Amino acid sequence: GGPSMVRAAAKNHPSVAVVVDPASYGAVLAAVDAGGFTLEARKILAAKAFRHTAEYDVAVAGWLSSVAEPEGAELPSWIGGTWTRSAVLRYGENPHQQAALYTGAAGHGLAQAEQLHGKEMSYNNYTDADAAWRAAWDQDKACAAIIKHANPCGIAVSDISIADAHLKAHECDPLSAFGGVIAVNREVSVEMAERVADIFTEVIVAPGYEDGAVEVLSRKKNVRLLRATPPQSGYTEWRQI
Structure with a gap:
């Protein structure tokens, strides 16, 4: 079939x-x-072809493995995946380390967020933002989570507003919250933006921003503003150990 023809052509890339x-x-x-x-151009095209068929094979193998699982199996016996480098980050967890962002075909997660303002994201920005984003969406009520260097500085919910939730979260530990990452599970209101604009913040992650909120926050040229879809449930999370 088609994949066999593509692979055969890629193997014959010298010609x-x-x-x-x-x-x-x-x-x-x-x-x-x-x-x-x-020849160099044909090698590049051949590499793309093999990546294309690899993604196809992984998708087929994953589906067949899932339907062949014993009844009642909660976790897959086999997991496959492919990732594409989306960005080279400034450095890793520490300045002497390298880092890059890779995204998968599934298209979910904070890596797919839209950056509306600010400097490019770093490795630590992503890890802290991901932790804060998950924490905020663990709650049904309006919730704000503040994370810095992988440590929670404050998490709070509110029946009143997202601005109130952020105020409560910030008051948990105002000193540690300086230079932290904020994630909320509601649109950032102008009221919240006015308060946050006076606090040094690395990243803000939200499902959206009210009219005028981005303009207020953009007074700080370096703060990174992300708009992200809510975390999805029902997929397998991988962690390297």
Whole structure:
């Protein structure tokens, strides 16, 4: 079938250019107009082809494994996955370490968040934001969570407003909250934004921002403002140990 033809063409890349990604069409047409492909260009196309069939194989293997599981099995006996590098981060957990962000085909998680303002995200920004985001969405009521260096500085809920929830969370430990990451499970209101704008904050994560809230928060040019979809349930979480 198709995957076999793609793999065969990729194996024969010294003589054949195989194209599986519409995003490559422009470069392919330019190469044809210029008289043909270099070996290096065919290698790049072949690598894309093998990645494409690898993702297909993982999807098929995952589905077949799931339907073949014994009745009542709660966790899969086999897990496969592929990831694509989305960004090279400034450094890892410490300045002498390297880090990059990789995303999977499933398309969920904080890695898919839209950044509305601020500097690029760092490794520590992502880990703290993810912890705060999960904590905030553990609650049904309006909730704010503040995390700094993987430690909770304050988590609070409110029946009144998200601004009230943030005020309570901040008052848990105002000193440690300085330079922390804030996540909320409601839209950031202008009232909350006015208060947060006076506090040094690395990242704010929310499902949305009321009209005017981003403008208020953008007074601080470096604060990172993320808009993210709520965490999904029902998927397997991986952790390297």
